Amino acid sequence: MTTYDVRHAVTYRHEAHPMALWSNPELETILGGPLEQDAITEDDLRNLVTAVPAESEFVDYKSGIGLIEPDQNPRWTSAQEHARDVCAAANSRGAILVYGIEDHKKTAVIDERMVPIPDNPDKDRHAIADHLRREIREHATPVPLVDVIYVDAAAGGFYLVVVIAPSPLAPHAVMAVKDGRKPLYYFLRQPGETNIRPLTEYEVAERYAARALGAEQRRQHLEQLWEDGVDELESSERLWIAVAAAPDLPAADSRLTPQARNEIEQWADERRFPDSLLGLRGAALNRPFPAPGRVVYTHLVDTGDGLAPGVADSYLEVHADGSMFAALALESVSDKTNAISIDSLIDDIRSLTTCALDWMSERTGSWGNASIVAGIAAAGIPYEATVTLNETGGTHAFGLRRVPTRRLPKATTVVDLASITAAQDLLAVAYNAALPLVQAFGVTEPNWITHDGGIHFGHLVSRNGRALRAWARDNGVPQH
Structure with missing residues (x-):
């Protein structure tokens, strides 16, 4: 994946409906x-x-x-x-x-x-x-x-x-x-x-039952996507910001066919992962590895028995059905108290949700809803360890809380794909995904992203000055 600066960050430019709604x-x-x-x-x-x-x-x-x-x-x-x-x-x-x-x-x-x-x-x-x-x-x-x-x-x-x-x-x-x-x-x-x-009355009742069953199956699929992805991070013994996302209308074929693999790799080659607006992360040096129904982007590491795929600072699963699991490792951790930067937390959530929605639009089109689980995952860290935010960026806090790793926050948000047409919409999605996470630490709201998808430069702890302001101006993002 190519490295470039914030001025070239993914901004979700797409036609109103780039894929056919239905295939017959x-x-x-x-x-x-x-x-x-x-x-x-x-x-x-x-x-x-x-x-x-x-x-x-x-x-x-x-x-x-x-x-x-x-x-x-x-x-x-x-x-x-x-x-x-x-x-x-x-x-x-x-x-x-x-x-x-x-x-x-x-x-x-x-x-x-x-x-x-x-x-x-x-x-x-x-x-x-x-x-x-x-x-x-x-x-x-x-x-x-x-x-x-x-x-x-x-x-x-x-x-x-x-x-x-x-x-x-x-x-x-x-x-x-x-x-x-x-x-x-x-x-x-x-x-x-x-x-x-x-x-008939019976057929109506039957279809209502099928609707409820389908919703439950989609919920279970999303939860399984999260759990399986977090399991892959266990060997790292680190804290991660992670996102699992799945469309309500997945691609008809969820197998990793040669065509699906080519489409995934072409999509990934044309994008930067992670896509940090604040310049806090460089591009990942991951390699693609085929797996059942997906391509996994991770490192190639020496296991002692030779080179094999292994988790380092980032991890990405791009699924053929339009789903995704993506995670970014946080700072080094200890067996006791671990601190997370609020700026990097929000920046990572924005990067991961943007990546997931971009892949869904590419693979399944801008139809229906997408469900996104965003959260903090402790991979291989003792349960007695705790996590806290190390600042609030000027936003109000009701006393920063230390959160045990066994109760790290994650929450689900639902997105209407047809409503996501600009960078501001993606920032609003990131705000909604991050809101329950920061509130778990006693912070009222994300510090530098506003509810309507704007950027509050006065609440940034990290500074990325001109480049970020130019990006906001070029993409019609309100500045506060």
Whole structure:
């Protein structure tokens, strides 16, 4: 990994959704590429209509008129119909809705079925798509994840392709209006068929149980990620700042295939780890070692029996499913009292959370939530040892506490990946991750990162002057 100064620190520059929300190999073969913006053309849609002429489980053709001239039926509006189509796909195995292609029952001539939505300066394609998203937000609960793709038509106008992935939050319901009430209706795209049908009471209950089970499995996965990572640090006999992070929507293949390994190593080669804003750490000299489902970045050490992977000052696990465990060793420790610098604590938390979110965006896209466990880990240190902060950086403290290593703090924070678009957002994530850690020592809040993702230079103990201020200015980070 290349060494460079704070002015080149990772700032999370990415497109709004760099990866496809959903992967369907059959549709991708027909369309000639992934289900994402700029990968689908009008000719691709024509190929789709040729290969799948009628509505199927995974494809639904829609006239664009309903997006321009919505129905005003007070009992079941076109807005609720749009929400129904989306919820039914999210409750099933996913689907795409293609607006601008007429139903096969009107005509069998493909060119006559291709009726793109006309461009309108009073309500352009972005306004139409935003209106569709608003309808889904207002009439679907919980709101499914959707991607809206614009496909230009050669003769003018455009098509809208709405991509809906199978959802871990199913069942999704449509809120209707009836006698002043808002009853919920649940729908499903019948597997292997073309029709949408209501879910039975038993099926609704079954899906709620599956949702709870899925949430518990994700929680257990995150906890296991933390425990396994900390176990790898045991031989070091040191204190560590560590982060375990996992997306709610992991990559479909969690195996370390040759392609996944190449993607991990290419991503790592283009980034600095750790990414210290305060210049307190240099770049790690770790090497990549393949392991089940992941690539481990650590040192090559002499074990007495030859060279082998071994933990030194940093440790990084990059998982093929988009998860990560990363840790940075703190100052030397003793069997009694150990001190941690508050500046380095916050700097390390920011570095580790930024690294994890950057990998998730690269591997799985900016979809859904990510859960992050951040904490202090004592690897191979006696339980009777204690840890304290050695300063507060000018922030209020209720008497610095000594924390036994058996009760070192760690806490979980949940991040909406779609909301992370700038360096300021990443600093706000670091603030939320670090807040419970510093409070465990009696400090009110992190000293130099603010809750809104700004930098409070007056509370820094370490100084990194011009370079840090220039970085904040260049990345639109508020300075206090």
